[in-house]
Amino acid sequence: MATEALGQAQRLANGDAAPPAGQSLRAWIGLGANLGDRGAAMAQALQQLAGSAGVAVQAVSSLYASRPVDSTGPDYLNAIAQLQTSLSAHQLLVLLQQLELAAGRERPYRNAPRTLDLDVLLYADIDTSIAMPDLQVPHPRMWQRAFVLAPLQELAPAWVSEAQLQPLLPQGVQRSQGPDWWR
Ligand SMILES: Nc1ncnc2c1ncn2[C@@H]1O[C@H](COP(=O)(O)OP(=O)(O)OP(=O)(O)O)[C@@H](O)[C@H]1O
Numbered sequence: 427m428a429t430e431a432l433g434q435a436q437r438l439a440n441g442d443a444a445p446p447a448g449q450s451l452r453a454w455i456g457l458g459a460n461l462g463d464r465g466a467a468m469a470q471a472l473q474q475l476a477g478s479a480g481v482a483v484q485a486v487s488s489l490y491a492s493r494p495v496d497s498t499g500p501d502y503l504n505a506i507a508q509l510q511t512s513l514s515a516h517q518l519l520v521l522l523q524q525l526e527l528a529a530g531r532e533r534p535y536r537n538a539p540r541t542l543d544l545d546v547l548l549y550a551d552i553d554t555s556i557a558m559p560d561l562q563v564p565h566p567r568m569w570q571r572a573f574v575l576a577p578l579q580e581l582a583p584a585w586v587s588e589a590q591l592q593p594l595l596p597q598g599v600q601r602s603q604g605p606d607w608w609r
Pocket residue numbers: 519533536537538543544545546547559560561562563564565566567
């Protein structure tokens with residue numbers, strides 16, 4: 427798709443392109459878990475990211491609890507984090523998948539309960555779009571999920587209006603711990 431076809435609202439970016447040498451970009455990731463010691467697995471992932479080459483953790487949202495959306499099983503804990511990174515969006519995805527595997531993530535079926543889920547939500551900015559076979563940015567389902575938009579509203583209030591969030595509140599997302607939960 428040509429960049430112009432996306433209009434002014436979205437800029438099509440190359441998911442394999444890292445920032446120029448010596449530079450970095452912001453990225454927002456989603457964290458979730460509904461099996462095992464959920465908060466501990468999510469906190470460990472953030473510590474591992476903070477210790478990874480080319481990644482700095484700049485801000486972490488509060489921790490939110492909710493029932494599974496479009497699924498069944500135990501309650502979830504969710505949060506989002508803002509990173510600063512010199513990795514490409516795809517390199518970041520691969521790193522997140524390595525951390526999921528290290529936390530014992532299995533994929534027996536779609537939306538199955540999991541020990542750790544890490545998603546790339548946004549890369550570079552709100553209007554950056556990436557379309558790769560295994561990576562879509564913005565995350566294609568993030569705007570339908572209160573467990574993403576409630577914490578995103580904390581870190582980037584200009585990007586989430588009350589009008590967007592209100593219709594999703596029946597999903598029942600409850601703030602359970604403040605933003606220092608992972609330290
Ligand atoms: N922005 C993204 N972040 C993470 N994975 C993505 C993204 N875009 C596409 N994918 C692809 O989605 C595939 C399935 O990911 P995963 O098993 O984590 O899905 P899920 O968390 O169960 O569901 P959902 O994607 O609805 O949150 C991955 O193999 C990955 O290649």
